[in-house]
Amino acid sequence: MGWDFNLLYNLISTAFGWWYIIIPAVILGTLVGAVPGFNAANTLILLLPLTLSMKIELAMVFMASLYCATQLGGGIPAILVNIPGTGGAAATTLDGYMMAKNGKAQQALVCCFASSVLGGLITSIVVVLAMPYLVQMSFYIRSVEMVVVMLFGLTLIAVIAAQDMLKGLIAGFFGLLIGAIGADQIYSTPRATFGFLELYEGVPLVPALIGLFAISEALAMIDKPTILTEEGKARAVTVRWADTIEGLVISARHWWLITWTAFVGLIIGIIPGAGASIAAFVAYQQTRTFSKHPELFGTGIPEGVLAPESSNNGVTSGSLVPLMAIGVPGGSTAAVMMVVLQYQGIVLGPRLFIQNPELAYGVFISMVVAYIFMIPTILPLARYLSRVTLIPTQYLAPLIIGFTTVGSFAPREYIFDMGLALVFGIIGYIARRTGYHVTAILIGIILGPIFERYLMRALRISQGDISVLFSSTIGNVLWVLLVLSLLLPYLRQRRMRKTTAG
C-alpha cells in the first residue's frame, strides 16, 4: 500500500486546527479518568446528545481525544491515594502509590504523564502507518486463544503477588468466582445472586473497584496521621520544579521500556475484549521479569509506573483498530464510538479506508495531536497535584469515602451499589491486612464474565470437548508462556536462596 503524503500532511494540519475541540476534550478526559466511577465510555454516553449533533469528523476527534486523556487521568488517583481511576490504572498503584508514600509523588506523576503521552504517541503513529497489517492480527485470535489469554492474565496476578504466590492465586480465583455471579449466558438463570435482582447482570465493576481500592484504603490509612512515611514527609513538603524535571529525566532514560510496553498495549488492545487492565499487568509483569532488580518492584520504583501507564495508553489506539477496520469494537468506549459512527451512516470496514480516508486515518492522527497537546496541558499539574499526599488522613479518609461511595451510584443509579461498595471495602480491608492482593481480586472480577463468554464459545464449538483448548498453535504457545510465567519466578527464587545459602 502506498502512502499519500499530501493526505497525511492535510490530516495533521487539520487536526492541529481543531485545538479548540481537542484541548477541552483532554481536560475533561483527564478529570473523568481521575474520578473512580467515571470512564470514557460512560462519559461519552452522557455526551451522546452533543456528539451526535456534531459533524462526524469533529465528533470523532472529540471522542478519541477524551478517550486518550481518560487513560492518563486514571493514573493520578492511583499514584496519589492508591485508587485507580480506571481498571487500566490498577497496576500503577503497585509502585506509583509507594513512590507517593516515599515523598516522590511529583516524580511518579511526571513518569505517569510522560509514559502515557509517549506510549500513546508511539502507538498512534504506528497504527497510522501499519493499519492494514495490524488488522490481520484480530483475525487470528479466536475464543480458544482468548481463554488462554485470560488464564495468562490470572497467572500474572499470582506472579505479581509473588511474596506469596498461593495467596495471589486464591485471591485471583476468588475474584474470578465473584465475577461469575449473575445470570448465565445461555439460559439466563441466576447464579449466586443472594436473591438480589441488582446482581442478575453480574457484579458491577465500579462498586467493586471503589470498595476494594478506595474504601479499603481509607479504612487502612487511618492508623497513621498522613499516608506518607517519615522520610517521605520531609521530601514531600518541599515541592520543586526540579522534581518535575527529575521525572522527565527518569522517563527519558527509560525510553526503550516505554516503547516496548506501549507495543504490548497496542497488541493486546487490538484483541477485542482484552482491554487496558490486562495490558497494564502484562507490561508490569514482563518488565519485572526482565528487570535487573525484580525484587525492587512494589517498593516504589519508576519502572513500575512507566510500564503499565505506557501500556494502557497503547491499548487506546489498539482498541480502535478492529473498530475502524472490521467494525468490531475493541472495548466499551469503542462501542460508543461505533454508535455515533453508525448514527451518521458510516459503514465501518476496509472500504472506509478507501472511500473516506480523511475520517479513517483522521481519528488516529487526532490521537497523535491530542497526545502532543497533553504535554503542555497536563505536565505542569504534577507539582500541584502531589500536594494531595500531605492532607491529614482524618480529612482524606472521609473525602475519599464520601466521593467514591457517591461515585459508585453514578453508573447504574442504584443505592444498592453503594452498599455493595462497602461490602467490597470490608473484603478489601481484610485482604490488604492479610496479604491477599486486592488487585488480584479486582482483576479476577474483571476477567470473570469475559472468561466465561470465551470458554462457553470454545466449548460449544467443540460440543463440550475440553481438549479444544489445546487445539490451536497460538493457544499452545500461550499455554507454554503461561506455565513459564508461573515457574520462572519460583525457579529464580530457589536459585537466589541457593546462592545465599552457598
Next chain:
Amino acid sequence: MTADSDKEKAKHQSIGADLVIPAMAVAFTFYYFGTIWDLGWEAKSNGLAIGVTLLLLIGIFLIRTVLQLKRGEATLSLEKLIKPRESQGRRLGLIMAIIGFIAVLPWLGLTLAIFCFMCATMLVLGVRKPIALLATALCVAAGAYLGFIAILNTRFPHGPVENLLARIFG
C-alpha cells in the same frame, strides 16, 4: 538484639487472620455450587471449573498452614486484623457512618446526607476544629450537589436541600 527479635517474630507468625479470606471463599464457593447444581452444563461448567480450582488452592494453603503450626512457626492469633487496637473504634465508626449514610440517603437527599456523613466521619477521626469541619463538609456537599445533581442530573434521591434549591433556581 534486633536480629534476635526479628527471628523470634518470624518464628511465631500470627496466621489466624490469613484464614479469613479462604474461609469466605470456601463459603461462597459452596453457596455458588448450591445455586448451579441443577442447571445445564453450559451454565455450570465455568463456575465448577473455577470453584474446584479455588478449593484445591485453599486445600494446599490449609496444608501449608497446618505444617507451619505443627513446626511451631506460627500461631492462630488474629493480630493482623485487630492491631493497632486504638484504631479499631475509629474504623468501626467509619463503617457505621457509611451504613448510616446509605440508610438515610433516601430521606435526607444527597446534599444533606453527605454533609452529615462528612461531619460524622471527621468527628469520629478526631477533627475538633468546628470551622475546618463545617467548611470541609460544606464544600463536599456543594461539590456533590453541583456535580451529581445540577450538572450530571443523576437520579440521586432529592431531599429538603435539593427541593429548596430547585424552587429557588427553578
